[in-house]
Amino acid sequence: MSPTHYRLSTRLARHLRSTGCRLPEHALAEQVLATQGLPKGSWASDLLKSLLDGRFERIETEVGLWEWKYDFPARDEAVVVLDLETTGLSPDNNEIIELAMIRLENGSRTTFERLVNPGTPIPAFISRLTGIRNQDVREAADIYTVLSEALPLLDNATLIIQNAGFDLGFLQPRLKRLGYRLDNPVVDTIHWARKALPGLSKRGLDALAWAFDLGPIAGRHRAMGDVETTLQVAREMYYMLTAGRPTPTSQLAFRAR
Structure with a gap:
């Protein structure tokens, strides 16, 4: 991934944090990637999938964040x-x-x-x-x-x-x-x-x-x-x-x- 890809990935994570819940892939792609001047549709969905790094939890066609499931740092450290x-x-x-x-x-x-x-x-x-x-x-x-x-x-x-x-x-x-x-x-x-x-x-x-x-x-x-x-x-x-x-x-x- 290029530095620009990392920035786009972080904007996806930030949008999910602001909503506080999982979103369908197509909605996340349109709500975030389209605002960056990127075209809507299947192209945006394909780009979204390439941007989902280890921070993101995917459940079927929805995307969430692992930080909602466990803490950094863990409670016992x-x-x-x-x-x-x-x-x-x-x-x-x-x-x-x-x-x-x-x-x-x-x-x-x-x-x-x-x-x-x-x-x-x-x-x-x-x-x-x-x-x-x-x-x-x-x-x-x-x-x-x-x-x-x-x-x-x-x-x-x-x-x-x-x-x-x-x-x-x-x-x-x-x-x-x-x-x-x-x-x-x-x-x-x-x-x-x-x-x-x-x-x-x-x-x-x-x-x-x-x-x-x-x-x-x-x-x-x-x-x-x-x-x-x-x-x-x-x-x-x-x-x-x-x-x-x-x-x-x-x-x-x-x-x-």
């Missing part, structure tokens, strides 16, 4: 979506300036968002990218204080991270200094995208947001804005990958080292 902003790309030479997390568990949602004082000036290009300035972090806590506060949210959770290797490269040595071994199962949404969206040539957060028709990312390059977007794309891909077979998120993860 916890997931934490996590993102960092940093002063640069090197875990050895640069520092964390912002940490954000959302923990989902038993239908509840807990958020954590902190600026971090890096103990060093923030480069001008990072301030332009993130909007985080030296004066914003001057009174903030250091990373070890922030991580100590965040640790309880990581307990027994599967982590979901966009480009996980980058964030883990910063987190693991700093957590180790606190005496904490980060061995949580980890989902990298880039890895999920390779399986769920093989037609994408780019799998960065902007590319995934475009493929899932999310529109402009609010708070892009701020930790919580990127966490919210990562959560949205992870949810779509979870149902694409499980395709009606409820699976703990931890079983779709690799383990941090």
Whole structure:
């Protein structure tokens, strides 16, 4: 499938969510695909069938969504979506300036968002990218204080991270200094995208947001804005990958080292 196909598939899913019930294939094709300027009739119905990925449940000639049958995450598991902003790309030479997390568990949602004082000036290009300035972090806590506060949210959770290797490269040595071994199962949404969206040539957060028709990312390059977007794309891909077979998120993860 092309990126445009993924966008059309997501619009089908969004329409079903808005109706809250299964729809006949021909009605879904006409209500959604025709509004995209595509012709009605059998051609639209054939295109519809090619767009029905793992998110969709088909019962005879009707189409629904698997998310109506099982939850992401499952009620008996916890997931934490996590993102960092940093002063640069090197875990050895640069520092964390912002940490954000959302923990989902038993239908509840807990958020954590902190600026971090890096103990060093923030480069001008990072301030332009993130909007985080030296004066914003001057009174903030250091990373070890922030991580100590965040640790309880990581307990027994599967982590979901966009480009996980980058964030883990910063987190693991700093957590180790606190005496904490980060061995949580980890989902990298880039890895999920390779399986769920093989037609994408780019799998960065902007590319995934475009493929899932999310529109402009609010708070892009701020930790919580990127966490919210990562959560949205992870949810779509979870149902694409499980395709009606409820699976703990931890079983779709690799383990941090």
